[in-house]
Amino acid sequence: MDKVFRDPVHNLIGFDRERDALVLELIDTPQFQRLRHIRQLGVTSLVYPGATHTRFSHALGTAFLMKRVLEHFHELNPPPTLQRTLEEHRELLLAAALLHDLGHLPFSHLLEEFTHTPHEEWTVRIVSDPHSAVHAVLVQANPRYPHQIVQLFQRTFQPAFAVKLLSSQLDVDRMEYLVRDSLCTGVTYGYFDVNWLIHSLRLVEQRDDWELAIDLRKGLHAAEGYVLARYYMYQQVYHHKTARAADVMVRKILQRASELLRTGHDLPMTPALRRLLTGALTLEDHLHLDDTVIITALRAWYESDDPVLADLTRRFWHRRLFKTLEMPLEEFTAWSAQLRELVTGAGFDPEYYLILDRALDDPYTDRYLWSNRKEVGEHIFLVNDAGELIELSHASDVIAALRNKTFSQDRLCFPAELREPIMRLLGR
Template identity: 40%
Template sequence: MSERIYRDPVHNIIRLRTDNDEGALIMHLIDTPEFQRLRRIKQLGLGLYTYQGAEHSRFTHSLGAFHLMSRVLDRLGEMHRIDKQDRAAARAAALLHDVGHGSFSHVMEKVLGFHHEKWTVEVLLSEETEVGQRLRAHSADLPAKVAAIIEGKFQPAALAQLVSSQLDVDRMDYLLRDSLMTGAKYGIYDLEWIINALAIDEEHDRIYVAARGLYAVEEYLQARYYMFRQVYFHRALRSAEAVLRSILRRALALLENNKPVWHASGTAFEKVLRRKSLTITEHLEVDDSDVMFHVKQWQRSDDAVLADLSRRFVTRRLFKAIDLDMPVDERPDFLAAARACVAKAGYDPEYYFIEDRASDVPYYNYYTPKDAEPKSRIYVEDGYARPRIREISEVSDVVRGLQRGYELHRVCFPAEVKDEVYRLYHDATPRDRSAVGHANANGG
């Protein structure tokens, strides 16, 4: 038997048999330049600014998602007939779901306005990429099938749900992986029991969880909630993102006004800085190292703002942050006063006073069936004697509690003015609330 073995910190051993057409396809996809590029894209972006162990890449996460898809399909195949070509498409989709991700994509997407999902589909469908060529060589319609699964448009829909839903192999892997690599234990849940409890509701073409798996799924959803609160929305991580956004916005503004900004001439990243459209080949040329290299060079920029922000970023002198727990109608006065305080200290508030709202980022911290399409909802078997399949919030008090969620509203500013801003915050809030705000300001 011919096989590859990947040692993985989450799943231990990932085995890939390569002595059949499907296994050979996956092997060739892993070896493509487009997939290997994911080694140079960090899974948590700037997460290592908060959690020093968060050095893992989207390559390792994608392999993990593929491994889980293989395991889930094996389990479902014991109870249901799964078409061979659909199985190949689902495994490829799990492997390639992040192949279009850009460098620090959640930061870059906010600044530049593009979305990695679009690039992923283009990588799959393009005749110029080796990924597209490998998929097409296996089957002429495979690129479109894989793209449809990732976009959640595939039929049968149950297979698409395994890649794109609120209970999919992407989330199953990244919760465990991010929890392990950051050292934060909030993302741990009973993966084995969830896989064991998965089944297909063939009448309605959807994935559901057998009654015995309800508590494991509740635990999974709580793990996701806590990971967003404690890791993905951590003050220091979000502060690092705020500084990087300010750096990129400053560089773009200078170039738009014909001011000199050093850049590697003739590169794809130059086109990024000039807001020019990229070809798929150019998009795939950019990775984390391009951004970091330019920021390091900008420490010596003639522009004082760009140089200062870049030095702060490289040396991790991040902005301080305050979570605004005051009533919404009281916030404008405080924000105006704090912004004026930053300006009085000689810092341009456009780049040194950043409002951060969790609702502005492409993450969802809780389960929201009203906003979700039916295909992305989680369904569970309710009852043992006369079971029926229901949407999970109809049977789970835990999930109904998670639906309330929360909204994060935070301001980030230079540490040099923290005492003045803290004083303004305390003056604007009653003592019982200001104590919370001050505690929230001191992290990172």
């Protein structure tokens, strides 16, 4: 009998109480339950009010999609060796899919600059830590699981298709967050035919390994739609100018709080947040950090006697967000001195009130994204009727137009009251 979760994206997410017992035990660990209190899109709800969904629901959906993909491969009647491989790794892949975002800090990616550690590395540390409940549950199921999950996250695991399903340009993580983020933000940019894309997935034997591919005849357009959906979501949602301005403000608030702590000021906050802002975050602290910790601190700093911290916090709290102006880095460099003089003359510290934000996106690449050639590549392959692999951009003019192109958007962020003076200075 299944344990069922009602979900707005997948309707019913079910895991068998016996066969998927490991997944259900991992869900109940403190490390995974913490994801209930971390929003998937950080402060994007200031732009899209419905974007209050969490890493918890996304992780459940990702594990569910992994389950669907593996069931699809079984339905294709694979050869006995592949059948055994799929069955052998099923539990491991479901667990890895569930845990893939375990390391996220509050507000998703916003706080990573304070730890100088990406969330993937925190995930590896949690899974590897013998004192974590997640590690204990994994070891009880199979002593090799923690190490194997680390190999999956570090892209060195074999078979290659296992890595690609978990972390690549064609993985269940991206499939899930695109449809969930689209639904919750109320936009349609991220919708693609996920059911047909899964239906079109194939495993192709290559040099004693199995490569993940998409049936050329059935799935080419579904693959194009998937890549384009991600491109549009970055352009229209993830890199929305107002959401980026809100990100900038939170980073500057935390930067100011960090500097005040380092100069001996006392600010109300939890011990875990204090250690994060002073560069002393531990793995135990990580468990005690979520969005509520940051929100509570922001509300307390609203009354701070430091004018910069109080002003930035009040602006954010009342959604008086910074305005933005598209400005390439070269132009900003040329005008930087005059802009800083203008901002200073208006009574603002340019360090906190004049910021050039750069948003980057690589919609599709056929390069290796990693320098270690032992790692599994990032290519999306199609397979033709002869069993030959064709890299996606070689079969699609649409994807070829995006291949290996980095899209960047530079925006100047500043308080609303400086908009007219800045525009006059720039002659716009």
